[in-house]
Amino acid sequence: MDERFREIATAGIRLAAPEALAWWHHVIPPRGSQEFADDVRRQFGVTIEVVD
Numbered sequence: 001m002d003e004r005f006r007e008i009a010t011a012g013i014r015l016a017a018p019e020a021l022a023w024w025h026h027v028i029p030p031r032g033s034q035e036f037a038d039d040v041r042r043q044f045g046v047t048i049e050v051v052d
Contacts, residue, residue, distance in 0.1 A: 013044040 002024070009027040018026060028040055031049040040046050 013046055
């Protein structure tokens, strides 16, 4: 499971204290639904591709 997530979660995000969190908190999938993309943009200032 971790390996599959590592393969697809390739968009990095900036964190205030990255050393305090595990690697999976530092990345997100580069594509997602409109709702997910809106949340990512609002929460992290990162734009990802919207897919159906």
